[in-house]
Amino acid sequence: MKLVLATSNKGKVREIKALCEEYEVIPYSELIEEFEIVEDGDSFKENALIKARAVFKALDDKNVIVMADDSGISVDILDGEPGIYSARYAGVEADDKDNLYKLIDDIKAKGVKSSPAHYTAAIAIVTNKGKYCVHGWMHGTAITKAVGNGGFGYDPMFIPDAYDKTLGELDDEIKKKLSHRSKALSLAKIILHAV
Numbered sequence: 001m002k003l004v005l006a007t008s009n010k011g012k013v014r015e016i017k018a019l020c021e022e023y024e025v026i027p028y029s030e031l032i033e034e035f036e037i038v039e040d041g042d043s044f045k046e047n048a049l050i051k052a053r054a055v056f057k058a059l060d061d062k063n064v065i066v067m068a069d070d071s072g073i074s075v076d077i078l079d080g081e082p083g084i085y086s087a088r089y090a091g092v093e094a095d096d097k098d099n100l101y102k103l104i105d106d107i108k109a110k111g112v113k114s115s116p117a118h119y120t121a122a123i124a125i126v127t128n129k130g131k132y133c134v135h136g137w138m139h140g141t142a143i144t145k146a147v148g149n150g151g152f153g154y155d156p157m158f159i160p161d162a163y164d165k166t167l168g169e170l171d172d173e174i175k176k177k178l179s180h181r182s183k184a185l186s187l188a189k190i191i192l193h194a195v
Contacts, residue, residue: 002026002064003025003065003066004064005027007028011096011151016185018172018176028055031059044072048123049126053131067125069124072087073086073103075115075142086099090102096153101146103157104144119179120135121184123181132191139161141161145157147166
């Protein structure tokens with residue numbers, strides 16, 4: 001089965017491909033020209049559905065299944081920020097490192113070295129039969145330094161519950177079991193088998 005991803009984020013594409021080996025996973029940018037999708041929803045779910053619907057419509061192919069992910073980190077000491085703004089926390093033109101170090105600085109500004117935090121992943125699936133969305137979460141601690149070179153995004157500053165290393169340090173196989181995205185994808189696969 002062919003799954004078209006409504007993203008061109010290389011980290012997300014790589015992670016979803018690794019977690020969905022039984023499917024042919026293709027970023028939409030390999031099928032049509034990339035276009036701007038305005039994510040103006042108030043939740044991870046709304047933004048994931050906005051992306052999936054936009055790509056499904058643009059592809060204009062009733063036989064395609066489009067999957068979109070909207071995910072981010074929410075830090076307790078920052079009242080849940082950056083949340084749905086995780087990908088553009090340091091500004092629209094910011095990259096992963098800019099976002100990472102802004103979050104580290106914002107936690108430090110609260111006078112602490114760490115805070116409880118969690119990742120959320122919302123995965124939307126749009127087909128000619130309907131629209132669906134599932135969620136996955138990973139809880140842990142956000143620290144005020146970047147440790148490790150693995151993963152992407154905020155991984156080097158996040159220590160999952162029951163571990164003493166950041167996602168930037170942990171082996172990919174361990175991350176697959178813990179990941180908010182892998183938890184959401186396991187639910188998404190149930191939907192995929194049904195549609």
